[in-house]
Amino acid sequence: MLSIRAAKTHRGKRELEKRAPKLVETEKKTLLLHGKKSNSLLNQVLTDIHILKKGESIKYTRKNDNIRPFEAGGETNLEFFSQKTDCGLFVFASDSKKRPDNLVMGRFYDHHIYDLVEVGVENFKSIQSFSYDKKFAPKMGSKPLVAFIGEGFENNEELKHLKEVLLDLLRGEVVNNLNLAGVDRIYVCTAVSANKVFLTHCALRLRKSGTSVPKIELIEVGPSMDLVVRRHRLPNEGLRKEAMKAAPDSTKKKIKNVKGDPILGKTGKIYIPDQKIGEASLPYKVKGMKRERREAKIHKNVDEQSSKKQKADSTIST
Template identity: 70%
Template sequence: MLKMKTPKTGKARRELDKRAPKLVETGKKTLILHGTKTSGVLNNVLTQIYQLKKESAVRFSRKNEDVRPFESGGEASLEFFSLKTDCSMFVFGSHSKKRPDNLVIGRTYDHHIYDLVEVGVENFKPLESFSYDKKLAPKAGSKPFIAFIGEGFDSVEELKHLKEVLLDLLRGEVVENLNLAGVDRAYICTAVSPNRVFFTHCALRLKRSGTIVPRMELVEVGPSMDFVVRRHRLPNERLRKEAMKTAKDKAKKKEKNVSKDVIEGKIGKVYIPDQKVGEMALPNKAKGVKRERREAKLRHGEGNKHASKRQKEDSQ
């Protein structure tokens, strides 16, 4: 029998409540970690991805020898780190002669590996290499636009999968309403070839257009790089169906005495009980009530007089 540990403090209980499944999930956290060997370019790439997602990311600075995606037995440590940090996405960087400057972006379901995409990084340009007005720099935690340009994202299987993963990685928390003034950045992904994607990060500058909708200009602020798709692994069908399940909407409570009409719309019936006018309590200051009381007193007084006369006659 496995021993079940229950939280003993309020802080532990609140932390478990945050990690519990919800009907409407919050934004996904991203785990960023290194492999056994990395390069200077790859370290810079991981650092700048962490800066772009600083509010919703956890970064491990040490090397991890046991983490080997796409290999049997090499994913156990990755799943353990995902459970420990409560991260449902990860970016793993490694460097080797066969696969230089290698990035593995993956998602987890119930803290088990869901799918994986492996890309190589080429033509990397860091943030520092771009010159622009620092007032235009995007603010941390702002909502981005994400644009995917090219037919490959709809026709090539590898690029379609990469599009799904990048959307989850970059979009943050899903919201229904958005203030245009708070949107100050855009991620542009362009499919250059069936296995190469150009990625760049731009700031949005709003200018007057003479209408309600402002004119937008893009200012490249970095980083920018080329993603070369190497390997990818889709989730199996059973796991996909389980992960795509959504909570059923609660059945609406039936409204009584309500019907709908095409012309009149919603029609309701209102039932009013019978008005018992005779039993209604009238105010004491009503003139009619006072008159009735005076007449009742007079009648009552006359009845007492007649009764007293009869008693006297009987006594005589």
């Protein structure tokens, strides 16, 4: 049976609150780990990703024998590490004769594997292999741009899936407002063929252009590599619907007597108080009122004459 974890210290309570579901989720942390067999190239790839995602990634150096993400039962240890570290993404490196220089990238939902993309790494260049002026190096905590170039990201299902995973992996924290001074780097993903993507990391340099809009230059700062798609696994439809559910916005105030209609759009009810026609002011010269005024004048004269007659009769009787 599953046991409910209760915090015994204030620090543990804060940690459980961080991991609790939120209306607006924070940036996903990335888990970096090795398989049963690895090599120096894959170790350098994971190290460079760890540098780019400094503060938002956890890197394990030991080799793991029983992790096979695409096989049934081979994802148990991976899901355990996700629950232990509270990571929503992972990059798993392994090397074999059948699949050399292999990377498996994927996402978690509720600490269970959501989807998987397996790629092979070719033509890798690490950060140390690039020579550039250090003052143009991207600063820690800056917000990166991500550019996807090529029709393959719109037409090819494999590249379309790889685009989603790379965007989650590279974009960092989702923000509403952005300071342009903090945008100093860009990831460029180019679809070379139906199953190959060239990925590079560049720094942005602003130069004078003679106008108010500066000229932008790209300085390659690494890493760069070719990613060849080998396998991918999409989430099933039920899991996708569950993961895409959005919590109702409790801050939005409901407007009375207003509702939305798919055809009419926004509709509402307006309540008008009872009209008091008798007290309404009308223009003086109205044809319909002349007869009423004449009749009222005649009745007034008749009443006056009758009252005078009554007074005269009363005096005679006395």
